[in-house]
Amino acid sequence: MDDCIIIGAGPAGLTAAIYLARFHLSTRLFDCGSSRAALIPRTQNHAGYPGGIKGSDLLTLMLEQAESFGARRETAAVTAIVPIADGFEVLVDDTIFRARSVLLATGVVNHRPDMPIAAHDDALARGLLRYCPICDGYEVTDKRVGVIGTGDHGMREALFLRGFTTDVMLIAPGATHDLDQQCRARLDAAGIAYVDGPCAPIRIAGDEIIVTTAAGEQVFDSIYPALGSHIRSELAVAAGARASKDGCLEVDAHQRTSVPGLFAAGDVVKGLDQISHAMGEAGVAATTIRNLLDEQRPIRR
Numbered sequence: 001m002d003d004c005i006i007i008g009a010g011p012a013g014l015t016a017a018i019y020l021a022r023f024h025l026s027t028r029l030f031d032c033g034s035s036r037a038a039l040i041p042r043t044q045n046h047a048g049y050p051g052g053i054k055g056s057d058l059l060t061l062m063l064e065q066a067e068s069f070g071a072r073r074e075t076a077a078v079t080a081i082v083p084i085a086d087g088f089e090v091l092v093d094d095t096i097f098r099a100r101s102v103l104l105a106t107g108v109v110n111h112r113p114d115m116p117i118a119a120h121d122d123a124l125a126r127g128l129l130r131y132c133p134i135c136d137g138y139e140v141t142d143k144r145v146g147v148i149g150t151g152d153h154g155m156r157e158a159l160f161l162r163g164f165t166t167d168v169m170l171i172a173p174g175a176t177h178d179l180d181q182q183c184r185a186r187l188d189a190a191g192i193a194y195v196d197g198p199c200a201p202i203r204i205a206g207d208e209i210i211v212t213t214a215a216g217e218q219v220f221d222s223i224y225p226a227l228g229s230h231i232r233s234e235l236a237v238a239a240g241a242r243a244s245k246d247g248c249l250e251v252d253a254h255q256r257t258s259v260p261g262l263f264a265a266g267d268v269v270k271g272l273d274q275i276s277h278a279m280g281e282a283g284v285a286a287t288t289i290r291n292l293l294d295e296q297r298p299i300r301r
């Protein structure tokens with residue numbers, strides 16, 4: 001039986017792997033290769049990298065660091081977590097692994113606008129399509145920005161981006177906007193235009209991205225989808241962990257879920273969806289796991 005199984009090798013899972021390996025704990029790290037960090041063309045707000053760093057390069061460096069202390073990443077999708085008397089069974093298809101504790105660091109998946117995958121990925125790599133105003137709003141300072149979204153969430157994203165540029169338009173993902181009077185008043189006060197969809201097709205033309213709206217084609221330097229995310233918390237919820245209505249796992253200040261011995265860190269937990277936050281939560285989780293296991297059976301004594 002391992003001391004801990006970490007599910008997910010994004011910034012949260014890899015940080016935990018570094019900490020746990022350095023605590024002399026036996027750890028397994030499963031990952032199915034879809035970290036959001038791998039989609040980052042170049043992060044400019046992650047501290048310590050003047051000039052920025054490509055998301056996939058950051059992951060490579062973190063894995064190298066974890067491996068240098070003996071951690072190993074195994075490519076596999078975990079299919080279930082089952083609490084047992086002295087820990088957990090973790091299923092990878094028909095194979096059962098056992099551990100005294102589990103850390104879930106499975107992240108989220110952004111809902112994408114309706115466009116072909118190749119065009120989507122090209123637009124993302126070139127900054128024509130962006131998913132994280134906190135991360136890269138700075139890069140669209142004084143640029144033409146479209147936000148695809150509606151309702152309170154769409155309004156908030158548009159208002160946030162208004163702090164970087166005066167040229168913001170909120171486009172309904174479907175035929176019509178779902179904006180109440182208060183939303184409209186706040187958008188009007190900020191000088192943000194809002195138009196109905198259909199929001200398809202979305203196409204790239206040179207260094208611009210063009211969105212079809214009810215008011216005709218709109219040309220932008222960047223668009224931000226504000227379409228929400230799928231929270232990958234199902235494994236923990238099925239094991240009995242409490243989650244919010246939208247699926248984010250509830251944890252205490254030590255990253256403990258409501259299931260004893262089951263921890264969570266990173267985007268899968270409600271909080272700031274950022275690399276630094278994922279790393280911080282993982283450090284807290286790993287240290288709490290270490291102390292819990294040491295109480296049960298002193299480490300190296």
Ligand SMILES: Cc1cc2nc3c(=O)[nH]c(=O)nc-3n(C[C@H](O)[C@H](O)[C@H](O)COP(=O)(O)OP(=O)(O)OC[C@H]3O[C@@H](n4cnc5c(N)ncnc54)[C@H](O)[C@@H]3O)c2cc1C
Pocket residue numbers: 007008009010011012013030031032033034035036037038039040041042043044045046076077078079105106107108110124130131132135136232235265266267268273274275276278
């Ligand atoms: C385009 C884009 C740009 C961004 N830019 C920035 C930025 O500049 N700065 C910043 O701080 N943040 C940025 N972010 C956000 C950042 O990527 C996330 O906050 C961060 O990756 C969260 O880390 P995580 O470890 O929680 O999740 P993730 O990085 O998403 O990793 C989760 C891992 O879990 C694995 N997994 C999921 N389910 C299973 C399963 N059942 N079995 C095994 N493995 C599983 C996945 O394969 C994945 O590798 C950006 C995000 C995007 C999409």
